[in-house]
Amino acid sequence: MADTFEPKAHVAHMEKMLGLAIEEDWRPVVEMHIAAIEKAAEAVLDFPLEDHAEAAPVFVP
Amino acid sequence: MSHETKELNSLTAAQTAAAVNSGDMKALEAAYASLQAIESLNPRVNAFTDVLGERALLEARAVDDAVAEGRSLPLAGVPYAVKNLYDVEGLTTRAGAKISRENPPATTDATLVRKLKEAGAILVGATHMGEYAYDFTGENAHDGICRNPHDTGYMTGGSSSGSAAATAAGMVPLAMGSDTNGSIRVPASFCGLFGLKPTYGRLSRAGTYPFVGSLDHLGPLTRSAEDLALIFDVLQGHDPADPAQTDHPEIETHARLAEDIGPLRIAVAGGYFREKALPDALNAVDLVARALGASLEIDIPEAARARAAAYVITAAEGSTLHLNRILERPRDFDPETRDRFLAGTMVPAIWVQKAQRFRSWFRDLFRKIFENVDVLLAPATPFPALASGTKTFTIGGETMPARPNIGLFTQPISFIGLPAVTVPIWLEGAKLPIGVQVIAPAWREDLALRVAHHLEQTGVCRAPVAKIAA
Numbered sequence: 001m002a003d004t005f006e007p008k009a010h011v012a013h014m015e016k017m018l019g020l021a022i023e024e025d026w027r028p029v030v031e032m033h034i035a036a037i038e039k040a041a042e043a044v045l046d047f048p049l050e051d052h053a054e055a056a057p058v059f060v061p
Numbered sequence: 062m063s064h065e066t067k068e069l070n071s072l073t074a075a076q077t078a079a080a081v082n083s084g085d086m087k088a089l090e091a092a093y094a095s096l097q098a099i100e101s102l103n104p105r106v107n108a109f110t111d112v113l114g115e116r117a118l119l120e121a122r123a124v125d126d127a128v129a130e131g132r133s134l135p136l137a138g139v140p141y142a143v144k145n146l147y148d149v150e151g152l153t154t155r156a157g158a159k160i161s162r163e164n165p166p167a168t169t170d171a172t173l174v175r176k177l178k179e180a181g182a183i184l185v186g187a188t189h190m191g192e193y194a195y196d197f198t199g200e201n202a203h204d205g206i207c208r209n210p211h212d213t214g215y216m217t218g219g220s221s222s223g224s225a226a227a228t229a230a231g232m233v234p235l236a237m238g239s240d241t242n243g244s245i246r247v248p249a250s251f252c253g254l255f256g257l258k259p260t261y262g263r264l265s266r267a268g269t270y271p272f273v274g275s276l277d278h279l280g281p282l283t284r285s286a287e288d289l290a291l292i293f294d295v296l297q298g299h300d301p302a303d304p305a306q307t308d309h310p311e312i313e314t315h316a317r318l319a320e321d322i323g324p325l326r327i328a329v330a331g332g333y334f335r336e337k338a339l340p341d342a343l344n345a346v347d348l349v350a351r352a353l354g355a356s357l358e359i360d361i362p363e364a365a366r367a368r369a370a371a372y373v374i375t376a377a378e379g380s381t382l383h384l385n386r387i388l389e390r391p392r393d394f395d396p397e398t399r400d401r402f403l404a405g406t407m408v409p410a411i412w413v414q415k416a417q418r419f420r421s422w423f424r425d426l427f428r429k430i431f432e433n434v435d436v437l438l439a440p441a442t443p444f445p446a447l448a449s450g451t452k453t454f455t456i457g458g459e460t461m462p463a464r465p466n467i468g469l470f471t472q473p474i475s476f477i478g479l480p481a482v483t484v485p486i487w488l489e490g491a492k493l494p495i496g497v498q499v500i501a502p503a504w505r506e507d508l509a510l511r512v513a514h515h516l517e518q519t520g521v522c523r524a525p526v527a528k529i530a531a
Contacts, residue, residue: 037405
């Protein structure tokens with residue numbers, strides 16, 4: 001995923017999709033932060049889990 | 062400040078409560094001393110955003126009346142402060158944000174504020190914090206920099222910045238904070254305090270402003286381990302108003318503090334927790350380990366991945382909470398949180414869901430680790446407080462932004478909700494303190510508190526009031 005993730009393109013797409021207003025001088029920092037999150041996510045996605053590993057959040061009906 | 066006021070403000074919560082309950086001191090005296098210290102020191106430290114003089118005096122008079130009637134209260138006359146994300150009746154809950162200041166005042170106290178009041182504690186004010194708790198520095202564009210009382214040129218750490226600064230400066234012996242990824246344990250490390258992050262789901266969060274519901278905890282910062290236990294026992298109790306709170310049996314920690322720690326199996330957390338630490342952090346852990354006779358080091362696999370998963374969950378969940386505000390009013394955010402919240406809106410769902418599934422895996426790993434040990438030791442921060450305004454730091458050749466990364470060692474622990482006490486260490490010749498995490502299995506705060514108490518009693522760790530000139 002690291003090779004294919006493009007922070008600039010991702011931010012531009014999501015900005016339009018969500019209707020965010022990102023000023024030009026904020027943009028490089030936002031791109032830096034989404035790149036950092038992607039790097040963290042990459043480590044998480046790389047880890048093999050068994051299908052029975054359930055998500056942690058608790059919902060009590 | 063008079064000499065007498067300084068003396069009152071150096072008392073621990075337990076000492077103040079004992080003096081008030083025995084009639085040696087009035088709660089009103091303790092309240093006045095605290096308010097005087099705030100008036101005198103706060104301009105240098107910037108710990109308080111709201112001071113509640115009138116409420117404090119009313120509460121103090123009520124405690125004095127109760128004591129006069131023969132009642133004994135566990136926190137009689139103990140002045141305290143709360144991070145400004147706790148609801149306080151009549152006060153707008155800021156959560157460190159400019160936008161929140163437009164909200165009406167809270168109509169009731171947060172559950173933990175109510176419990177502290179019932180125990181005889183005196184609320185003197187609300188404290189500075191990083192905007193929406195997304196911070197490890199103690200710097201806030203709206204409220205300014207909260208300064209470390211041990212050296213005002215250095216960070217307090219965050220996001221419970223003002224709670225730590227107020228306690229370290231001797232304005233209060235106790236302040237409440239919140240900890241999602243380390244926001245109690247980091248400022249406790251930088252400001253030289255004892256800080257308790259209880260087990261996830263242990264204490265009610267009702268009436269506090271959230272950040273990341275999956276990871277949010279509340280807890281106290283103090284200048285003694287005994288105070289942590291005393292307060293923790295007061296704060297426990299099931300509250301249906303917090304849907305994430307677990308109705309787990311309460312434990313008594315204060316009465317058992319002095320129990321022998323000899324039988325406890327204590328080990329040092331290895332791997333990631335050693336590799337990412339700078340020399341002061343390693344030396345502090347080693348000093349504590351030697352004092353406890355803990356020679357075993359246990360590798361903690363996948364801690365970096367756990368931290369990464371917490372990072373992803375925090376970004377996505379925090380940004381979901383603030384989506385409307387970041388859409389409509391991005392200019393009203395602190396720039397340091399705005400750009401992170403903007404980025405957090407763009408996180409694909411599969412990243413978050415995988416992180417939450419990994420969380421269960423990592424919890425199970427720790428359950429196995431705790432079959433062989435009772436307590437783990439790890440650094441609270443990779444280094445002592447950074448100079449105010451520091452934007453980056455470098456570890457192992459990797460330079461990273463300071464604000465999101467100071468909690469490298471706290472994040473994997475809160476990720477799986479384990480209880481941890483930060484204990485303050487003053488290395489020989491050091492100008493600033495550094496904290497060590499004492500980590501226990503889920504629901505065993507008593508073990509971490511006993512070890513912290515032992516370390517304090519044997520002089521290994523200490524939390525003196527900062528010598529700060531008014």
